[in-house]
Structure formats: structure tokens, C-alpha cells
Amino acid sequence: MSLQPLQGVWWKKVDRSEKVWIGIALVWCLILFAMMPLWHLKGGQNPSFETYRTTPQQYLQKVEAFVEAGPKVAEEKGLPVIAADPAKDVYMLGRLWQWYPALKFKKGQTYRLHLSSMDLVHGFSLFPLNLNFMVLPGYEYVLTLTPTTTGEVFVVCNEFCGIGHHQMVGKITVE
Amino acid sequence: MDAVFRTCAQTGLKVHNQAERLIKVHAVAGVFAILFGGIAAILVLLTRWPAVHLLDPQSFYRALTFHGINMLIFWIIFFEIAVLYFAGPIVLGSRVAWPRVGWLGFLLMLAGSLLIDIAILQGRADVMMTSYAPLQAVSYFYLGWILFAVGALIGVLNFFATLVVARAERTYQGSIPLVTFGAATAAIIAVVTLADGAIIYIPTWLWSLGILPNIDPGMYRLVWWGLGHSSQQINVSAMVTIWYLLATLTVGATPINEKVCRSAFLLYILFINLASAHHLLVDPQVSPAWKVWNTSYGMYLAVLASMVHGMTVPASVEVAQRKKGLSKGLFEWLAKAPWGNAGFAALALSLVLFGFIGGITGVTFGAEQVNIISHNTLRITGHFHATVVAGTTIAFMGLTYFVVPLIFRRQLISPKLATVQVYLFAIGMTIFIAGMTTAGSYAIPRRHWDVQFATSIFQPPIEPAAFAFLGIMGVGGLFALVGGALYVLVTVGSLLFGRRVPDTPGAVALAALPQDRGQYVPIKGTTVLVFVFLASFVIYYFLNWKWLAEIWLVK
Numbered sequence: 001m002s003l004q005p006l007q008g009v010w011w012k013k014v015d016r017s018e019k020v021w022i023g024i025a026l027v028w029c030l031i032l033f034a035m036m037p038l039w040h041l042k043g044g045q046n047p048s049f050e051t052y053r054t055t056p057q058q059y060l061q062k063v064e065a066f067v068e069a070g071p072k073v074a075e076e077k078g079l080p081v082i083a084a085d086p087a088k089d090v091y092m093l094g095r096l097w098q099w100y101p102a103l104k105f106k107k108g109q110t111y112r113l114h115l116s117s118m119d120l121v122h123g124f125s126l127f128p129l130n131l132n133f134m135v136l137p138g139y140e141y142v143l144t145l146t147p148t149t150t151g152e153v154f155v156v157c158n159e160f161c162g163i164g165h166h167q168m169v170g171k172i173t174v175e
Numbered sequence: 176m177d178a179v180f181r182t183c184a185q186t187g188l189k190v191h192n193q194a195e196r197l198i199k200v201h202a203v204a205g206v207f208a209i210l211f212g213g214i215a216a217i218l219v220l221l222t223r224w225p226a227v228h229l230l231d232p233q234s235f236y237r238a239l240t241f242h243g244i245n246m247l248i249f250w251i252i253f254f255e256i257a258v259l260y261f262a263g264p265i266v267l268g269s270r271v272a273w274p275r276v277g278w279l280g281f282l283l284m285l286a287g288s289l290l291i292d293i294a295i296l297q298g299r300a301d302v303m304m305t306s307y308a309p310l311q312a313v314s315y316f317y318l319g320w321i322l323f324a325v326g327a328l329i330g331v332l333n334f335f336a337t338l339v340v341a342r343a344e345r346t347y348q349g350s351i352p353l354v355t356f357g358a359a360t361a362a363i364i365a366v367v368t369l370a371d372g373a374i375i376y377i378p379t380w381l382w383s384l385g386i387l388p389n390i391d392p393g394m395y396r397l398v399w400w401g402l403g404h405s406s407q408q409i410n411v412s413a414m415v416t417i418w419y420l421l422a423t424l425t426v427g428a429t430p431i432n433e434k435v436c437r438s439a440f441l442l443y444i445l446f447i448n449l450a451s452a453h454h455l456l457v458d459p460q461v462s463p464a465w466k467v468w469n470t471s472y473g474m475y476l477a478v479l480a481s482m483v484h485g486m487t488v489p490a491s492v493e494v495a496q497r498k499k500g501l502s503k504g505l506f507e508w509l510a511k512a513p514w515g516n517a518g519f520a521a522l523a524l525s526l527v528l529f530g531f532i533g534g535i536t537g538v539t540f541g542a543e544q545v546n547i548i549s550h551n552t553l554r555i556t557g558h559f560h561a562t563v564v565a566g567t568t569i570a571f572m573g574l575t576y577f578v579v580p581l582i583f584r585r586q587l588i589s590p591k592l593a594t595v596q597v598y599l600f601a602i603g604m605t606i607f608i609a610g611m612t613t614a615g616s617y618a619i620p621r622r623h624w625d626v627q628f629a630t631s632i633f634q635p636p637i638e639p640a641a642f643a644f645l646g647i648m649g650v651g652g653l654f655a656l657v658g659g660a661l662y663v664l665v666t667v668g669s670l671l672f673g674r675r676v677p678d679t680p681g682a683v684a685l686a687a688l689p690q691d692r693g694q695y696v697p698i699k700g701t702t703v704l705v706f707v708f709l710a711s712f713v714i715y716y717f718l719n720w721k722w723l724a725e726i727w728l729v730k
Contacts, residue, residue, distance in 0.1 A: 002353040002419040002430065003186075003266055009350045009433050017698050018435050018486065021705055025482040028709065029475035035720070036467045036543045043720075044728040045544055047466065051459040077632040110728075115459075121307045121392050123551045123620070127635045130618035131726050132550040133457045136392045137309065141459035146728035154635035156628075158551040158620035160303045162310070163233055166624040167631040 047133075050142040059093060059116040059140060066091040067101050076102055076171065084111050089142075092155075092170070094122035094135045096162060099155045099170025106175050110146045122168070123159035132158060147174040178270035184678040185581060185685060189346075193274035194264040198257045198582050200281055201330075202575070204288075205253035206666055209568075211292065212245030213659045220656070224649030225627060225642055232624040233301065239622065241295045243304035247563060248323070248406070249288045254571050255361065255413045256284070256330040257578075262358030262416065263337040269346040272336030280329030287323030290315050303622060305399060308379060308390035317380035324372040324402075331362045331369070353433055354423075357416030360440040365409045367448055371401030393460030400451040407559070408447040410567040411481070412440065414529065417570045418488045418522055424577055425519040426512065427686035428491035431698070436487050442480035446472040453537075456546035466543045478538055485530050485708065488522075490701040497696045498689035505700045516684075517593040521573020524601040529566030532608055535712050537562060545719045548726060549615070553648075556621045557612025564655075565604045572597060572662050579666060580683040585673030593665050600658025606651025610644045616722070617641035 014022075040046050066089070067080055074081040083104040084090040090111045093100050095118035105111060115124055117137040125132045133143060147153075155170035179192045218238040221229040230238060264271045271277055294300040300312035338359065341347060351359070375398040381387045419436070422428035430436050452469030455461050472478065496508030513519045536558040540549040549555060576593050579585055587593050617638050619626050626645075628634045676682050 002423045002428075003188075004352050005267075005347040005349040006352070006433060007349040009437065012432055012434055014432055014435055017702055018432060018483075018490075021486050021702070022435070022479070022483060024709070025479050028482075028712070029479045032478065032538065032542070032716070033467075033471045033474045036471065039544050039720070040463065040467075043544060043724070044730075045547055045723050045726060046730045047457055047463050047543060047547065048459075048730060049463055079632075120310050121396075125551065125618060125620060126727070127618045127620075128638060128641075129726055130548045130552065130616065131729065132547060132552065132618075134396075134455075134459065134550070136396075136459055138391065139393055139459040144730045148727050154633055156618070156620055156635065158623065159307070160236065160310075160622040163236070163301070165236075165622070166232065166626075166628070169628055169631040169633045169635065171633055 048141065048143050050144075052140040052142075054116055054138060054140040056116075056118045056137055060118060062114070063091045063093045063100065073104060079170070081173070086111055089114055093118055094124065094157065094168070095119055097157070097164035097168035099124075099157070099168065102171040102173070104173050104175065105145075105147050107147050107150050110144060113143045113145050115141045115143065120161040121159050122157050122161055125156045125158040126172070127154045127156040129153055134159065150174045180270075183581065184680050185676075185683045188265055189268035191264050191270045193271045193277070194260050195582055197260045197271065197274070197277045197281065198578070201253045201257035201260065202578060202582075203670075204281075204285060205250050205257065206663060208245045208249035208253060208288070209659065210663050212242050212250055213656065213663070215239075215242035215245065216652070216659075217656055220649060220652040222624065223645065224652075225645055227649065228625070233298075235624045236301050236303070236622075237295060237298060240301060240303050241292070244291060244295070247304060251410055251563065251567065252323075252327050252406070253284065255365075255409060256280075256327060258413055258417070258574075259330060259334040259358055259362060261582075262355045263334045264341070266352055266355050267337070267341040267347050269337055269341035269344065271333065272340045273333050276329060277333045280326045280333065283322045283326030283329065285326075287319045287321070287326060290319030290322065294319065305403060306379075307399070308382070308392055308395040311383055314380060314383040317376050317383055320372065320376045321380060324369045324376065327365065328369045331365045334358070334362050353430065353436060354416055354420050356437055357412060357419060357440055360443055361409045361412035361416065363444050364405060364412055364448065368402055368405035368409060371398055371405060375399050375402060393458065396455060396458060397460065400454040401448070404451040404453060405448045407563060408443065408450065410563060411447065412443055414525065414567045414570045415440075415481075415484045415488070417574050418484070418526060419491070421518050421522040421570070421573050422488060422491050422495075423686070425516055425522065425686055426492050426495045427688045428495040429688070430487050430491045431494060435483060439480040439483040439487070442476050445476070447477040447480075449473060450477065450541065453541040453546070456541070456543050457550045463543065470541050470543055475538070478534075481530075481534060482705075485526070485534075486701060486705045488526060489704060490698045493698050493701050494696045495689045498694070505703055509700060515594055517576045517590065517597050518573045520594055520597045521569050521576075524597065525566050525569040525573065528569070528601065528605060529562055530708060531711060532605070533558060533562030533566050535715050536612060538712075539716050539719050542716075542719075545723055547729070548719070548723050551621055552615035553611045553619045553621050554615030557608050557615055560604065560611065561608045565601065565608065569597065569601055569604075572600070575662070575666055577683075579669050579673065580676050583670055584676040585669050586676055587665060588668045588673055589665065592661060596658055596661035596665060599661065600655055603651050603654025603656070603658050607648050607655055608651070610646070610648030610651055614641050614644035614648060617644070619645065
């Protein structure tokens with residue numbers, strides 16, 4: 001009974017049915033553990049190892065240089081649309097309440113996408129693809145992304161960042 | 176001041192009057208918190224249900240902040256401190272070590288929670304429960320957190336001091352009972368948790384006063400989750416403790432081997448706090464190696480602990496029932512269990528919903544890479560409503576129906592309504608969680624006022640199915656809200672209008688212990704159940720890796 005003090009509780013032999021279950025559960029736990037390093041070796045979707053310290057000012061300069069270098073292929077809803085070059089680094093920033101700039105990718109090409117925030121913590125969520133990473137001010141996160149689908153994908157902010165949070169939507173077009 | 180005791184006519188336990196009073200005030204504060212959080216839940220639910228979309232954005236974010244803090248922090252922790260004042264002094268037949276300090280702790284928690292609630296309602300803390308720096312609230316919001324954490328820490332230390340007093344005054348012989356052991360586990364985890372709270376909220380408070388220049392947002396998230404997630408691990412330990420307690424009170428269950436149960440609790444102490452890493456899996460400030468080790472609680476040894484409890488709790492019920500002669504086939508013991516008893520219904524539903532939904536989704540979404548397709552979507556909120564609401568809260572509700580007659584000594588105004596309440600709440604939450612989690616797999620974000628993006632520059636198209644699941648979430652949520660309101664009604668109604676429980680044995684229906692304690696009883700039914708659980712776990716886990724493999728490549 002769970003309300004009574006017991007004598008010699010630690011010396012009682014464990015029943016076979018319990019031993020079997022503990023053994024099977026332990027094996028399952030080790031499989032759960034092994035999946036993560038294995039996916040880093042063999043899988044295609046892993047969080048990045050690459051991250052740098054930065055400041056909002058430094059990062060803004062990099063993003064502005066990136067937008068200036070272009071090529072700017074269009075302007076949409078006030079955002080420059082930059083056709084990203086797989087040979088060069090690609091930049092996007094999050095700020096209240098905008099993802100800047102909009103990007104154009106090619107399916108099957110691999111891009112180094114840098115992300116950081118100018119102000120609060122933001123959530124970078126590719127919608128409706130469902131690929132999610134956090135964007136923190138002071139940290140420059142580099143994701144090596146390869147689009148495998150074409151069409152328009154939206155960047156939705158999925159971390160609360162104030163009253164305009166739900167309006168913070170950016171865009172990546174994949175050809 | 177000499178301690179005044181009474182002997183409970185129902186349980187034979189020796190009850191210190193100060194322990195009883197401290198339980199009462201903490202439990203009442205908890206019920207107020209669930210009432211406040213529940214009112215906010217109505218507003219949040221009716222806004223996130225796109226067909227209704229009730230509130231404006233500012234009111235929505237405010238209501239969501241209020242809902243999260245009152246439910247996840249105040250309701251849960253007030254109730255847990257009440258559990259500690261039961262599992263320490265009352266179960267051990269001891270006095271409370273420091274009654275006056277206990278009252279100080281309670282008053283600090285009360286003051287802290289009021290400061291926080293006032294700050295939110297004034298509109299000076301629209302920052303969500305997590306208040307991620309550099310998002311900033313008014314300084315007394317953070318002060319409220321510090322006061323609340325210190326008050327809770329005092330309650331925890333009073334529990335430890337009571338263990339020492341009980342040992343020194345020889346109020347019991349041998350090892351402490353399992354319920355006290357489990358509560359001690361929760362208390363040890365609480366110390367680590369509340370220390371993390373102090374480490375993050377004291378500098379954040381100083382920052383809000385302008386004394387510190389800035390708070391690193393990566394460090395904030397790392398330490399904050401040492402509080403935020405670990406506080407939910409206090410829940411897990413407290414809830415499992417309550418499972419064992421409810422099994423004893425409702426069917427007279429005795430665990431087959433307490434060494435196994437206790438070792439599982441030890442694994443919680445050693446490993447469970449690493450799970451704070453679940454929140455940082457797609458963050459830039461920590462490396463994947465750190466993420467893999469910590470998100471797995473070492474090597475999933477805390478999951479092993481939960482899987483052990485997942486067997487030993489139903490096994491204890493099966494053994495008790497079979498000893499009563501309900502031993503036909505695999506499941507007579509289960510079919511003829513006291514399903515009409517609110518306490519037993521709460522135990523069974525809490526165990527199944529926590530394990531099958533909360534546990535499986537938690538471990539799956541907490542795998543480093545699977546988190547890429549779950550983080551900050553409604554999948555996460557679906558997961559923790561299954562653990563903290565369908566698991567912990569239902570267990571607490573079931574226990575309340577014993578606290579009212581045994582501690583407040585008032586009969587329930589309607590035991591039938593109490594049972595209906597538990598089922599209605601559980602069914603409502605199950606529908607709600609299914610809708611919410613599935614909507615999340617269409618990337619629907621959490622903490623978001625408008626998933627139709629009507630006021631933003633782009634309007635991303637949403638799968639019609641996602642809308643359907645948000646609607647299912649809304650309907651389930653309404654059922655759960657009615658169930659939750661009935662809980663407050665039955666509890667408060669019984670405290671105010673319940674008949675006084677007479678001091679005669681048997682006035683409160685409690686299970687008798689089964690006879691033939693030495694005889695070996697096989698646990699075939701439980702064995703089948705745990706393998707059904709394992710199969711569901713394996714299927715859901717690998718389905719998620721398949722879904723993950725379908726998105727863009729990223730490294």
C-alpha cells in the first residue's frame with residue numbers, strides 16, 4: 001500500500017514480468033537515442049552546427065550589402081525580391097514586423113541562408129511546409145537549405161513578438 | 176506552541192491541524208487559479224477557433240498570457256505544495272516542522288501571483304508566460320515571479336524539514352511510504368527548478384529596473400526553460416505519486432515491487448531536468464551535440480522511468496482486483512473496476528491520456544530533428560495540454576474529491592456530478608488535443624492571433640483540413656470548459672454547502688486492502704496493455720521521421 005512505511009523495500013526480488021518490460025523499454029529508449037546521431041549521419045534534415053555572435057547593427061549592414069548586390073528581380077508589397085545565388089551567402093532578417101528581403105530560390109540548389117533578428121526573438125517558420133527555426137538577436141544562424149518543392153512558401157513568425165506578431169509574413173519563391 | 180493532532184476516522188492517519196490548514200489554503204488558492212485560467216481559456220479558445228475569432232489582437236495576447244501563467248504555474252504549483260503538506264506530515268503522522276514559515280511561504284506565493292495577475296490585467300505584461308527577453312514587462316511582473324518562487328521554495332524546504340522531524344521523532348518505522356517518496360522526488364526537482372527561476376528572474380528584474388544593461392536572449396531561453404520545463408517535471412512526479420495514491424484509495428492497490436517504482440522515481444531525479452533542452456532544439460545558441468544528449472534526458476532514462484510507472488500503476492490495480500476474485504480472462508479486473516468512482520475514473524483517464532497522447536507526442540517532438548516539423552506550432556500546445564491538462568490536471572481533480580471529504584471534512588454535494596465532470600473534461604480535452612495537434616502538423620503556429628493573416632502583406636493559403644481541425648479543437652475545448660466549470664462548481668459547492676463528514680469510520684467510501692498478500696498473481700492484462708502502448712509509440716515515432724524526410728533538406 002502506497003501510504004504505509006515498508007521494511008526491506010530495496011531487497012525484494014523483481015518479478016519476471018517487470019524485468020521483461022524494463023528490458024524491452026530500455027532497448028526502445030536506446031533506439032530513440034540512436035535515431036538522432038544516425039539522422040545527422042544519414043538524414044537530410046538536421047539543425048545546423050553553424051552559428052555566430054553578431055549585433056543587430058553588424059547584421060543589418062550585411063543584409064543591406066546583400067540586397068544591394070542583388071540581383072533584385074522584383075519588388076513585392078514593398079519588399080525587394082532577391083534572386084539568390086547558390087555560390088554566395090544569402091541573408092534574411094527578422095524585425096518588428098517584417099521578414100526582409102523576399103527571396104527567390106531554384107529547386108534542387110543549395111543555399112547558405114543567414115538569419116538573425118534586429119530586435120526581439122522571432123520564429124522562422126516556412127508555411128505551409130512546416131520547417132521551423134528560432135531567430136534570436138545577437139546570434140547569426142546559418143541554415144544550409146535545399147528546396148525540394150517549387151512554388152511560393154511563406155515565412156511566418158511563430159514566436160510572439162508583440163502586438164503586430166501575426167502580421168509578420170515574408171516570402172520565398174522557388175522555381 | 177504544541178502541535179494539535181486529530182486521528183482521521185476514515186484512514187486512521189494522524190493529522191496535524193497546521194498541516195490541514197496549510198493544505199486548505201493552498202488548495203483553495205489553486206482552485207481560484209484554475210477558475211481565473213479557465214475564464215481566460217474561454218476567450219483564447221473562441222479566438223483561435225477561426226469561425227468565431229472573438230477577441231482583438233491585444234486582448235487575445237493578454238488573455239493568453241493570463242491563461243498560461245494561471246494554469247501552468249499557479250494552479251499546478253499551489254496544488255503541488257498542498258500535496259507536499261499531505262505527503263510529508265500527514266502520511267508520516269508527524270507535525271509540520273515550521274508551521275509559521277509555511278504560512279510565510281503561502282503569503283509570498285499569494286502576493287507574487289496577485290502581482291503577476293495585476294500586471295497582466297493592467298496591460299503591462301503582454302509578454303506570454305515565457306517573457307522572452309528582450310521583450311520586456313513592467314518590473315513588478317518579474318518581482319511577482321521572484322516572490323512566488325521563493326514562497327514555493329519555502330513550502331518545499333518545509334517538506335524536507337518535516338521529513339527530518341518525522342525521522343528524529345520516530346513517527347514511523349522503516350522506509351518512508353511510496354507516496355512520500357514520490358513527493359520527495361517532486362520536491363527535489365522543485366528545488367532545481369526554482370533555483371533556475373531565481374537565476375533568470377533576478378537579473379531580468381534588475382534589467383527591467385534599468386540596473387543591468389541587457390539580458391542575452393540565448394542565455395535567457397536556456398535558463399528560463401530550466402524553470403519552465405522542469406516545473407512541468409515536478410508535475411510528472413507529483414502526478415505519478417497521485418496515481419499510486421488514487422490506486423490505493425479507490426481499489427486498495429499495492430505495487431508489486433516498490434523497489435521498481437522507487438528506482439523509477441530516482442531516474443526522474445537524475446535525468447528529467449535535462450529535458451529543458453526540448454525548447455532549444457532549433458535555437459542557434461547551443462550545438463546539435465548538446466541538443467542530442469540533453470533532449471534525450473541522457474539516454475532516455477527518464478522516459479524509461481515513465482514507461483516503468485506506466486506498467487507498475489496498472490499492474491498494482493490488476494493485482495488488487497484479481498485478489499478480490501475478479502480474475503477471469505485478461506480484463507475482468509479492468510471491466511469490473513469502479514468506473515463510477517470519480518477518483519478511479521480520474522486515475523485511469525489521466526494515466527491513459529498522459530501516456531498515450533502526452534508522453535508519445537512529447538518524446539517524438541523532443542527528438543532533435545523531429546522538432547523541426549513541430550517547434551512553436553500547435554503540435555507543441557497539443558502535446559502539453561495532453562500532459563499537463565489531460566494528465567496532471569485530471570489526476571489533481573480526482574484527488575480533490577478525496578481532499579474535500581478527508582481534509583475539509585465536507586461530503587461532496589454530488590458524487591455523481593463529480594464523476595460526470597471527470598469524464599466530460601477528459602473527453603473534451605481528448606477531442607481538443609486531437610484537433611489542436613493535427614492542426615499543428617499543417618504548420619499552424621501557436622501564440623498567433625490570426626492564422627488567416629488577414630492584416631499582413633501576404634496571405635499564405637491554408638489547407639482546408641487545418642481549418643477543420645481548428646474547428647474540432649474548438650468543439651472539444653467547449654466540452655472541456657464545461658467539465659472544468661463543473662469541477663469548480665462541485666468543489667466550491669461542497670466546501671460551502673456539503674454536509675459535514677461525521678467522525679465515524681466508513682463515512683467516506685475508501686477501498687479496503689485485498690487479502691492474501693503473499694500469493695503470486697500474474698499481470699497478463701497489464702502486459703497486453705503496455706505492449707499496445709509500445710506499438711503505438713513505435714508507429715507514431717517512425718511516422719514522424721517519415722514526415723520529416725518529406726520536407727526541404729536542411730543542415
